[in-house]
Amino acid sequence: MMAVIFLIISAAIAAPFALGMTGIYSSFMEGLVKSSELIETSKIAVGSYIIIHSALAGLIIGLSMYGNLKKGIKFSIPLTIVSYGIFYLISNFGTSLLVF
Numbered sequence: 001m002m003a004v005i006f007l008i009i010s011a012a013i014a015a016p017f018a019l020g021m022t023g024i025y026s027s028f029m030e031g032l033v034k035s036s037e038l039i040e041t042s043k044i045a046v047g048s049y050i051i052i053h054s055a056l057a058g059l060i061i062g063l064s065m066y067g068n069l070k071k072g073i074k075f076s077i078p079l080t081i082v083s084y085g086i087f088y089l090i091s092n093f094g095t096s097l098l099v100f
Helices: 001-034 036-064 070-100
Strands: none
Touching: 001 036, 001 070, 036 070
C-alpha cells in the first residue's frame, strides 16, 4: 500500500509541480533571450513526459493492487487528467502565484 501512495504522490503532485516550474523557467528565459526552438520543444517534451509517466504509474498501481495490468487502466485515466491539469496550472499560472 505504501508503494501505491508513493506512486500517486509522485505521479499526481511531485512530477507535475516540478516540471511545471520548468515551464515557468522557460517563459522566464524567453523574456530574457530570443525565443529558441529548444525552449518550445522542451514544453512539448515535458507535457508528453507527464502524460506517459502518469499512465504508466496508473498501470503499475493496478499491477501492485490486483496483480493485473489491465485493471490499472481505471487508475491511469484519472491520474493522467489530474497530473496534466496540475502541470498546466503551474506552468501557465505559476508566475502569478509567485508574485506577492
